[in-house]
Amino acid sequence: MSSASSASSASASSSLGSQDASASAAAGVTVPSIDPRSIDSCSQDSSTPDPSTPDPRPQLIHHAHAFHQRGWMFGTAGNLSAKLPDGSFWITASGCSKGELTPLQFVRLSATGELLTQPTPAAKPSAEASIHQAIYACFPEACACYHVHSVPATLLSNRVVDDQLALPAIEMIKGLGVWNENPVVKLALFPNHLQVPRIAEAIAAQFREQTPDVPACLIRNHGVTVWGASPEEARNRVEVIEFLFQYLLAGQLYS
Numbered sequence: 001m002s003s004a005s006s007a008s009s010a011s012a013s014s015s016l017g018s019q020d021a022s023a024s025a026a027a028g029v030t031v032p033s034i035d036p037r038s039i040d041s042c043s044q045d046s047s048t049p050d051p052s053t054p055d056p057r058p059q060l061i062h063h064a065h066a067f068h069q070r071g072w073m074f075g076t077a078g079n080l081s082a083k084l085p086d087g088s089f090w091i092t093a094s095g096c097s098k099g100e101l102t103p104l105q106f107v108r109l110s111a112t113g114e115l116l117t118q119p120t121p122a123a124k125p126s127a128e129a130s131i132h133q134a135i136y137a138c139f140p141e142a143c144a145c146y147h148v149h150s151v152p153a154t155l156l157s158n159r160v161v162d163d164q165l166a167l168p169a170i171e172m173i174k175g176l177g178v179w180n181e182n183p184v185v186k187l188a189l190f191p192n193h194l195q196v197p198r199i200a201e202a203i204a205a206q207f208r209e210q211t212p213d214v215p216a217c218l219i220r221n222h223g224v225t226v227w228g229a230s231p232e233e234a235r236n237r238v239e240v241i242e243f244l245f246q247y248l249l250a251g252q253l254y255s
């Protein structure tokens with residue numbers, strides 16, 4: 001059974017952060033946020049981080065650097081986030097190289113997308129924060145969400161004609177929480193949109209109704225998003241799913 005099987009339903013729609021709100025309004029879409037009544041032990045909004053809570057940014061910087069080294073976050077692509085016990089989350093700011101992040105290149109957003117902490121005026125929330133917001137809304141147990149752009153993910157997304165990518169039933173699938181004998185596992189695939197909140201809305205709408213087989217989803221011509229109970233778990237799952245993508249591509253090459 002997948003660890004994603006404990007996903008609970010997301011709440012009704014709500015506002016995004018300042019920049020994303022305008023993008024969302026322009027696109028005429030809304031993104032669900034965490035319903036305070038359904039939040040797990042991680043949550044109740046506050047305007048300032050609890051000083052007793054460990055700062056996840058150094059770990060996110062470390063993981064982003066590793067992903068950049070592997071070619072999964074080239075340019076300024078992708079974003080990593082980690083949720084705090086109050087339900088807010090730190091996320092990489094828009095337009096920053098993931099190979100050389102500093103703690104000032106993050107913003108902290110509330111569960112409903114409001115900008116809570118902006119270390120410098122240059123640190124702006126990315127429109128892709130709406131995807132993280134949707135994931136946290138759908139999966140209260142998720143405390144980290146990683147979104148990367150890799151060549152294998154992008155290539156594979158183009159070789160799937162429907163809205164699911166079949167993942168191989170090999171040993172590595174256990175790394176995504178699948179422990180069934182000879183499992184049939186499908187990875188949800190979503191269309192890409194210029195207006196990112198539209199992607200987030202589609203993800204939230206599907207996962208509200210249908211628990212995914214694995215804690216991950218793929219966006220066509222774009223990249224993969226993975227979540228976990230901690231930054232370490234999210235990091236491991238990114239590595240596992242990228243391994244599976246490479247395995248599938250190699251299989252097509254040699255078949």
Ligand SMILES: [Zn+2]
Pocket residue numbers: 077078128147148149222223
């Ligand atoms: Zn992206």
